[in-house]
Amino acid sequence: MTLYGADLERVEKELRAAEREWGLLGVRIEGLKAQREALRKLVEASVVPEVEVQDLTKADAMVKILQASEKPMTLGEIAEAMTAAGKKTNSNGASVYIDGLLKAGRVVRVQRGRYRAA
Incomplete structure (x- = not known):
C-alpha cells in the first residue's frame, strides 16, 4: 500500500465515524424538538385556570x-x-x-x- 493509500483509508474511516456521529446528532435534535413542542403545549395548557367540570355536561x-x-x-x-x-x-x-x-x-x-x- 502506498503512502497515499494509507492516508485515504484513514480519512475514509474518520469520515464514516463523523457521518455516524452526524446521524446521531440529527436524531438527538429531532428528539429535543419533540420534547420542546410537548413542553410548549403543557405550558399553554397550564395557562387555562383550573375549572370544576365534573358535574357539567x-x-x-x-x-x-x-x-x-x-x-x-x-x-x-x-x-x-x-x-x-x-x-x-x-x-x-x-x-x-x-x-x-x-x-x-x-x-x-x-x-x-x-x-x-x-
Missing part, C-alpha cells in the same frame, strides 16, 4: 373552559384541558361538541381552528 364544560381561557383554543387544547379537568376527551370528540356549540351560538370561531366562548 361535556358541552357545558367546554364552554366553561373556553370562558376561563385567556386566549382562543384549538380543539387539541380544549381536549387536553377537558381531560385535565376530569372529562376525558380527545380532539375528535371535542369537534363534535364544538359544532353544536357553534350552531347554538355559545362558542365562536375566531380564526381557522381556534375557538372562544361567545
